[in-house]
Amino acid sequence: MNDTARYRLLLCGLGGLTALLFLLSLGVGPAAIAFSESIRALFSDQRDAIALIMREVRLPRALLGLMIGATLGLSGAALQGYLRNPLAEPGLIGISAAASLGAVLAIYSGLTAMFALALPLAALAAAVVAVVVVQMLAGLRGGALSIILAGVAVSSFAAAMTSLALNLSSNPFAAMEIMFWMLGSLTDRSMVHVWLSAPFMLLGWVMLAMLGRALDALTLGNDTAASMGIDLRRVQFLAVFGTAASVGAATAVAGAIGFVGLVVPHILRPLVGSRPSRLLPASALGGASVVLAADIAVRLIAPERDLKLGVLTAIVGAPFFLWLVYRTRRRLA
Template structure:
């Protein structure tokens, strides 16, 4: 089953990517759309395909892969299936950076001011986590530091919204925090890509260390795993992935929580296999959800983060129920 999983997830992701390219209110035909994408014939359809739908579909893959991979890595390190990418406070701090940019008017200065501010917030969160957790702190210290930073970021966001003198900026902030891939361009893609690629490069090689960690920290250390280095690599990788994803797409929850849960029984709970599987599964889930927001109430601009929460919360509750029933 595991051997067939990766080709299946790859085919599903590729199929959803093509569907994403062909989904939208413009109403272009299949042949016309593909021809414009490949050859550039037709000014209007080429603009839609190459400048609107293509970067949106690529970002859906990148955001989904980053969140799915981050969730699997955190769950493996903490040995807790309830861990998710927002646990260490990076996504909340990235959102805080974006909120400050919108409330101060910096976001209106130039097109990339908003995602750059969100990335700055994520970087500050990483520095605070590493400072609070210390070089030898364990998983519990990391969790506590993350919870403290996340709570502080949430409080500061609420304060910024509470004191905002501009109702239009407040409205824009609230809608941004719901999460969306609409109106994203290649500029957003090129901004996020280096950070996400760095995160993938840091997280994917952790499989062997996380496999050893399933036996406990003492056993992993006896097997030659450098736990301090593994934790640093994990924090930096998750921060790069989640910070970049939040910077360009806003807050999108449940991907890093639900996708590893769905795939864990198939891969036998081995983190080394679950990491790449969750990246592919996360890409497929975000692509599917982004297609759905364009088909459900297209005139009302349904937000991606809202739909993910509506789908993810009941699914996660069902998984908890099944886990409890199996353990009874």
């Protein structure tokens, strides 16, 4: 079997796994509903309790798990290819931290009590501001190092301001809400959150998908890529703003969900070969599978305690990150 056939088989396998996990996500929940009955209620014209649970609770949660996982996997693969840094992940350029700060400010100021969508809208606005600041600091001619340094600066400032808001919060309930939101979760999300985030995620996916040929060329170096007709400024724009649009929207509706964008591309890279363009769709499907599986797990492990999705991904992702560091050290030794 040649490389192309193996790659297509991998994509088919990941697509099948994602579809299976999406269906399982629709069938898992605290309400004891048979799987066949839940699927039938989802597509029926009835408006009973089961149909309401499926359309207003489980379907939005499954859709957001699919979309957010694809966003994190795709953006992680794109950033690792663009920055040529295997440890790059979506939070590296400060978008996640800035979106979290926007949401925290909405909770801290009481806007969420007056307007239900104030939290995701504030998070999206903060993500937009962050990407503009990163682009201004790095400049259109800035390289990968400039992007990383600008992202670290924005992340550090956003984290400091978030800590300050927690420190100065006089309302313990607001502080608890901030902490719970920052842990990342898909609980209590509705179709409104899906429709709010979907346009930004789709825009980000399109921009990142356009990077395939450029990422393959960049493996040969900036000078060689430029000689092949690759516009490095356009590549930087697509990578930064594509990540900002998709990851900013994901963080705005679900909070911070870490390590998916780091772990998934690393697992799949040996299976797709040395072409970063092939890693993009594979990582999108892999990320969707991981987030859907993790969200199913949090509903099964401790359904009465509301285990947060971001906590579970961190528990799994942190040891993997340590293993990456150990393997890198052994390789360099």
